[in-house]
Amino acid sequence: MANDLIANLNNPAERRKSVRLRVRPDLQSFEQKYEGKTFTVIKDPVCLRYYRFSRQEHFVFGLFDGKHTMEEVQEAFEEEFKPMRLELADLEGFARQLVTAGLVQNEQPGAARHLFERRAKQRRMRRLATVSNILYLKIPVFDPDRLLTWMYGYLRWVFTAWFFAASVGLMLAAIVHVTLHYNTFQAKLPAYQEFFTWNSVLYMWLSLGVVKVIHEFGHGLSCKAFKGECHEMGVLLMCLSPALYANVTDAWTLADKWKRIIISFAGIYVELVIASIATFVWWYTPAYPTANNIALCIMVLCSVSTVMFNANPLMRFDGYYMLADWLEVPNLREKANRFLNNLFLSKCLGVDVPPEAYMAPWRKWLFVIYAVGSWVYKWVVTFSILWFLADFMGPKLKVLSQMLALMSLASVFVFPTYKVIKNIRQRGRLPDMKAARVYITLAVFAAFVAAFFFLPLPVSRVHETGLVAIDPEHLEGVMLSEPARLVKLEGASPGQAVRKGQLLGTFESTALEIELAKAKAARATQQQTADMLNKKVLKAQGAGDAANEQRFLNEYVRAKAQADTAERDVARLLKRQIGVRELRATRDGTLITAPKRDEIGKLFDKGYTETTPVFSVGDPLKLVLKVPVTPYDYRLLKEDLTARSELDVSVCVKGRSDRTFSGKVHRDKLPAQNAATIPLALSQRGGGSLAVKPNEDPNLLAPLAQVYLVEVEMTDPDTAIDPGQLVSVKIHSRWRSGAWWVARELSNALDIGLY
Structure with a gap:
């Protein structure tokens, strides 16, 4: 008898059958229905994780009481669910998952070492996930359950029917207002460069933090309203902007899926209410630039960004959890990714994978489309944000956005590729693969690689x-010869045809007018002097005074020469005056540029006489x-x-x-x-x-x-x-x-x- 006992203990198979596991006594269980079937949700109150078990899984889970051995659990299962069979290897795999999740305790030698290694691996994976998701970082800080309970006592009225009706009416009023004044609304929106200034980005950065804090309290309070709990809040860095996050996974303990959907939708609902208020504030505060700008930032954040990010089920935000609850598919993304991965292993490599539970064909396609769509959308959103940062930061800070882009490139491409290769190595040993499918897959992959390296594409635009x-060869400018003031535009406007020599504008130069007046005065003085001397010459000639005649004649000649010079100066200035006063087209063509009507009276001085034309015809x-x-x-x-x-x-x-x-x-x-x-x-x-x-x-x-x-x-x-x-x-x-x-x-x- 003793020899048989020692032999059993030394036999690995018998030792595996004698293992006893004990469920943690602090775990909580709740029943839920998915697609007409009853499931049990197990809540781990320590790490706030939730696990869903089918009826068979929960039966096995309940037998792990520290008294039943693995062999006894196997026999009890087969007795309860005849004619189903439960292999010991499958039971051990399920037990291993429970031990890894920390739901059961294993007191066998070596179990602690296994848990320690698993814990170290989980920490490495969390650090890797943090680095790979640089635009969405979460840092737990405190337990807000008591705070939320206190707040709910004062905000209970928010969850009443009249407040719901009033808030929906506010949203509809904002939509109707924008629709009725759409053209004015569109005209009032600033251009890209006007909106994305440093001030606007600062307002948006601060507004995002404040809005997300209110958003997360909306989740937490709605969870409280449905008798749920919230034991984790912390700092969230979303798109490099500080905010708050609330862990309301306790909603998964609610049996009614519509309550879970409401809790997930609460944050979006809060943001839509804020966006509606911000719309009216922005519309009616054009006289207050700061308030107007902040309201515009909040309106954009709480409407456009909420729809693109929070409400979008392709990203793991509120819309994702709403879709998962509506479809009654917990862990939708993980299941979709696993389904796609198994599809690749099965169809492309011929590896035998565990069969999936029966599901309608449309649900299979839903998983495939969702897995591909979520990956593509994540890629598009990530690099769109990084492109915006690169464009906004400009040349001096562009290197920061480029570093973020490289890190995101690794998270989107390198890590998934690493996981696929690792999965193939773990589950798809070469002898387990079908050679024909492997060769076909390799050929297709080689064709894609060859096309990637050698196929010419229009990518160098x-x-x-x-x-x-x-x-410039078909454009002539009309410039002033000297500074002058615009007096009159002669009717031709930019875009109209003009002929060579056509008068375009009339100008006057005050300096030239003064110079011309002085020249005319000098001309008159010199002419009067010459006339007076001419009379003296004639008088001396009549009196026979030869000496005075010669003297007066010499003075007359000099005065006459000065008068002629003055006359030429006046003529030259008159010609300059005509050149300044009248600007005419220098060629046939279309008037391209011209002064505006409100520039009449303006002095066109420096620049317009050197490089800048007043008019241009081309x-x-x-x-x-x-x-x-x-x-x-x-x-x-x-x-x-x-x-x-x-x-x-x-x-x-x-x-x-x-x-x-x-x-x-x-x-x-x-x-x-x-x-x-x-x-x-x-x-x-x-x-x-x-x-x-x-x-x-x-x-x-x-x-x-x-x-x-x-x-x-x-x-x-x-x-x-x-x-x-x-x-x-x-x-x-x-x-x-x-x-x-x-x-x-x-x-x-x-x-x-x-x-």
């Missing part, structure tokens, strides 16, 4: 904003675009124009979506050096995107970063395109591979300068 201007169909390009794009264009004489250009004009215009970049028009100054319209001061350096002369706009002004000739313009207009430009470079594009973007991000 240069996208910029260009400024429309008249071709051909409006001979247009060029001034396109600022970065050094990276300049090197690309220069490389392509070395092999070709010109590159095609596509031009999109705002308000002309029905047509795409075309143009050319010529090799001989490529600038040899970077631009020292840029036009006002291309700078942020004029509505463009280029930052400029501080300068003592406000008329000289030097770009903050190095740019080249590339001239694009438009080949098919029409009269609807006005000089001075900003247009979207796409320069078509030589097609290159996707690998080239990735390498170039990384080179530009790290400022290596390889491309």
Whole structure:
């Protein structure tokens, strides 16, 4: 007998059967129904985790009381659920999951070491997840349950029917108000560069923190309203902005799924109420710029961002949990990812995977579409935010956004790839794979890799904003010869046809008028002197006084010469006066630029007599675009124009979506050096995107970063395109591979300068 006992203890199989597990006594259980089936939710009050068990799983879970051995649990299960069979390996796998989750205690030797290793691994995975999700970091701080209980006593009225009706009415009023005044609403919205100033971003950054605090208290209070608990609140860094988060996972203990959906929707609901209030505040406070700007920021944050992020089920925010509860699929993303991963292992590698429970075909497709869609949407949102940060931070701070982009690239691509490879190594040993499927998968993968490295694609386009201007070869300026004041505009307005010699404007020069008056006075004085001396000559001649006659004659000759000089001065000044007084067109064409009516009386002095024309006449169909390009794009264009004489250009004009215009970049028009100054319209001061350096002369706009002004000739313009207009430009470079594009973007991000 003793020998048999020793033999059993030394037998690994018998030792496995004799293992006893004990469920933690502090765990709490709740019943829920999913798709008509009853499930039990187990709550771990220590780490605030929740686990859902089917009827069979909960039966086994209940037998882990420290008295039943694994063999006895197996026999009891098979007796309860005849004719189902439970293999010992499956039971051990389930028990191992419970031990790992900390739901049961294993007093066998070596169990503590296993738990310690598992805990260390979980810590590593949490640190890795924190680094990989840099735009959404959570730091637990305190237990808010008592605070929420106290607040709920004062805010109970928020959860009444009349408040719900009033808040919905407020939202509808805001929507109706915006709809009825949509054109005015759209006109009052600031442009991109006007809205995303440092002040606006600061207001938005602070508003986001305040709004998210209210948002999370909305979750916590709604959880309290339905008798739930909230034991964790902390700091949330969302998009690098500080906020608050509340862990309301206790809602999973509620049997009614609509209550869980309401708790998840509470934060969105609060933000929509705030957005409605902010809409009216913004509309009626144009006289208070600070309040108006803050209200606009809150309106955008609580409406657009809430719909794009919080309410979107593709991101793991409120909308995700609402969809999961509505579909009655807990851990929707994990299940979708696991389903997609198993689908890949099964169909592409031929690996046998554990069969999924039966589900309708549409639900299978839902899992696949959701897994792919959530990954793609996360990628799009992450890099859209990082692109905005790069564009907003400008040249000096752009490196910060580039570093964030590289970290996000690792989180979106590198870590998932690592997980897939690790999963294949763990579950798909080479002997377990089907050779035919592996070869087909490898062939498809090799084809994608070859296409990535060698297939030419239109990825080397240069996208910029260009400024429309008249071709200098078909434009003539009319300038003043000296400073003068505008007296009258002769009727021609910009855009109207004019003829050569047509009078455009009348000016007067006060300095010239004074000089002319002095010249006329001098002429009159010299003429009077000459006339007086002429009379003296005649009188001396009549008296026979030869000596005085000769003297007066000499003085007369000198006076006459001075009078003639004065006459010539007057004639010269009159000619100058005509040149200043009347500015005429120097060629046939269209009047491009001219002074405005409210500039009548203005003195056109410095600049207008040297470089800046008062009027300009040209051909409006001979247009060029001034396109600022970065050094990276300049090197690309220069490389392509070395092999070709010109590159095609596509031009999109705002308000002309029905047509795409075309143009050319010529090799001989490529600038040899970077631009020292840029036009006002291309700078942020004029509505463009280029930052400029501080300068003592406000008329000289030097770009903050190095740019080249590339001239694009438009080949098919029409009269609807006005000089001075900003247009979207796409320069078509030589097609290159996707690998080239990735390498170039990384080179530009790290400022290596390889491309």
